[in-house]
Amino acid sequence: MTTTIDTGVRMTAPPKLFVDGEWRDAEGGRTQPTLNPADGSEIADIAHASVADLNRAVLAARRAFDEGPWPRMAARERARVLLKVADLIERDAEEIAVLETVDMGKPIMFSAPEASWVAGIYRYFAGLVADLGGVTRPNLPQMLVYTRREPIGVVGAITPFNHPLVLSAAKLAPALATGNVVVHKPSEVTPLSALKIAALFAEAGLPAGVLNVVTGPGAELGEALVAHPAVDKISFTGSTAIGQGIIRASADGLKKVTMELGGKSANIIFADAYLDQAVQNAFFGIFYNKGEICTSGSRLLVQRPVYDQVVSALVEQAGATRPGDPLDPSVMIGPLAHAGQFNKVSEYAAIGRDEDRAELLVGGGPAQVAGGERGFYFEPTIFGNVRNDMRIAQEEIFGPVLAVIPFDTEEEAIAIANGTQYGLASGVHTSDIRRGHRVAAAMRAGTCWINTYNQFDPAVSFGGYKASGYGREFGPESLNSYTQTKSVWVDQ
Numbered sequence: 001m002t003t004t005i006d007t008g009v010r011m012t013a014p015p016k017l018f019v020d021g022e023w024r025d026a027e028g029g030r031t032q033p034t035l036n037p038a039d040g041s042e043i044a045d046i047a048h049a050s051v052a053d054l055n056r057a058v059l060a061a062r063r064a065f066d067e068g069p070w071p072r073m074a075a076r077e078r079a080r081v082l083l084k085v086a087d088l089i090e091r092d093a094e095e096i097a098v099l100e101t102v103d104m105g106k107p108i109m110f111s112a113p114e115a116s117w118v119a120g121i122y123r124y125f126a127g128l129v130a131d132l133g134g135v136t137r138p139n140l141p142q143m144l145v146y147t148r149r150e151p152i153g154v155v156g157a158i159t160p161f162n163h164p165l166v167l168s169a170a171k172l173a174p175a176l177a178t179g180n181v182v183v184h185k186p187s188e189v190t191p192l193s194a195l196k197i198a199a200l201f202a203e204a205g206l207p208a209g210v211l212n213v214v215t216g217p218g219a220e221l222g223e224a225l226v227a228h229p230a231v232d233k234i235s236f237t238g239s240t241a242i243g244q245g246i247i248r249a250s251a252d253g254l255k256k257v258t259m260e261l262g263g264k265s266a267n268i269i270f271a272d273a274y275l276d277q278a279v280q281n282a283f284f285g286i287f288y289n290k291g292e293i294c295t296s297g298s299r300l301l302v303q304r305p306v307y308d309q310v311v312s313a314l315v316e317q318a319g320a321t322r323p324g325d326p327l328d329p330s331v332m333i334g335p336l337a338h339a340g341q342f343n344k345v346s347e348y349a350a351i352g353r354d355e356d357r358a359e360l361l362v363g364g365g366p367a368q369v370a371g372g373e374r375g376f377y378f379e380p381t382i383f384g385n386v387r388n389d390m391r392i393a394q395e396e397i398f399g400p401v402l403a404v405i406p407f408d409t410e411e412e413a414i415a416i417a418n419g420t421q422y423g424l425a426s427g428v429h430t431s432d433i434r435r436g437h438r439v440a441a442a443m444r445a446g447t448c449w450i451n452t453y454n455q456f457d458p459a460v461s462f463g464g465y466k467a468s469g470y471g472r473e474f475g476p477e478s479l480n481s482y483t484q485t486k487s488v489w490v491d492q
């Protein structure tokens with residue numbers, strides 16, 4: 001079933017809970033608004049689920065796993081549903097792009113091409129799962145031993161407000177392809193694309209209960225999902241602090257967990273780098289999606305001989321890039337996703353101003369946008385001469401705020417880059433490819449980009465070192481997060 005809500009934005013999915021294959025109102029008909037961060041207007045009233053609603057979704061998922069066809073189907077039959085969903089995502093690409101843009105302020109120039117990218121995630125895992133093999137150990141005396149890769153069961157997927165479409169696909173595609181069932185709790189800030197994806201799965205013929213989407217109060221529902229004894233695994237993407245709480249809470253039930261957490265990534269520019277390219281990558285590295293991306297290159301390390309040149313090019317570009325209406329195709333920087341983000345970024349701009357010797361070079365405050373007086377626009381902001389022990393260099397700001405740190409030697413750059421609790425991503429810009437490989441090997445981070453930044457592909461593993469989490473999304477490795485191995489011994 002699909003309905004159209006009339007909010008000026010076309011959304012062919014109801015703003016309800018998707019439970020056991022049906023669209024349902026929350027208990028008591030409770031709803032909560034989801035806002036457009038560009039102007040503070042209400043886009044839709046979405047269901048505000050209670051813990052009882054969440055429990056019903058978990059039990060529907062449990063039944064679908066224990067009794068339903070999905071885990072027992074041939075992998076190619078499950079793959080057929082994922083492939084169909086991929087086609088439907090591309091069919092509705094325009095609607096999906098607008099939903100992402102009005103829900104989280106991601107400029108349409110980035111959300112427009114995203115549908116085909118996300119369709120590619122579903123297709124990748126549809127193909128990959130057909131090849132999901134085990135091993136045989138035929139040489140043990142009198143025994144044949146082989147292994148089976150089996151689904152884990154009910155997966156609680158908890159996703160953050162940024163990149164909701166991509167980050168939910170990174171969980172749903174491998175989890176469903178391998179025969180698990182899912183209760184998805186999207187961020188309360190950006191729930192719309194999750195509902196749309198549920199509608200497309202229903203249209204593609206997914207059996208009832210295999211995917212359930214529950215919207216509403218984030219912490220309350222998230223905690224209930226983590227605590228529920230019928231949930232076997234939690235796949236979480238979000239902040240390190242919430243992730244730590246989930247790990248502690250999931251210990252009682254010994255739930256399996258995958259953690260994709262925060263970052264404070266270092267992007268290094270050596271004096272021998274191709275400077276035009278390095279500056280573009282540094283700019284895109286921090287200001288893409290207004291810095292609301294976990295991999296944002298929020299610490300820029302620049303070798304002293306080119307420090308002034310790099311910084312002045314970045315400052316000029318940042319000053320010339322005005323935030324604007326994210327639905328305008330020429331706009332690169334939209335509003336921050338919600339008021340909490342706006343306040344947090346404003347606070348860090350103030351902290352940066354107060355930090356000993358850091359220089360505010362550009363930005364540092366709310367951006368004025370015509371028609372966006374009630375929106376959450378923030379200027380692209382750059383601090384120079386930052387020291388790595390300052391708060392703006394150590395704490396995740398998750399906004400358009402760049403801390404530029406000068407350095408002299410390669411050893412010093414590596415020490416600064418690794419001098420953080422996080423380890424999600426890193427970048428190195430140099431024309432000496434040997435140095436590029438050497439520095440990449442030294443980075444204590446799950447990704448290192450050499451002479452590029454913020455590149456992703458469904459076939460390439462992604463995830464954190466240190467406090468940025470554990471487990472991997474994307475790539476063949478991510479199937480390990482959603483399967484468990486059984487060894488079968490046969491006396492012959």
Ligand code: NAD
Pocket residue numbers: 158159160161162167185186187188217218219220221222223226237238239240242243245246259260261262263293294295396398424464468469
């Ligand atoms: P968040 O941690 O505040 O929330 C993430 C999700 O957890 C939301 O769905 C939220 O409702 C839910 N939640 C909140 N409290 C909970 C609780 N007590 N128990 C269970 N669930 C709870 O993060 P956010 O502000 O939505 O997103 C930004 C953060 O996500 C940043 O730290 C960013 O680096 C991180 N992130 C990481 C990756 C990655 O792949 N490593 C990708 C994107 C974002």
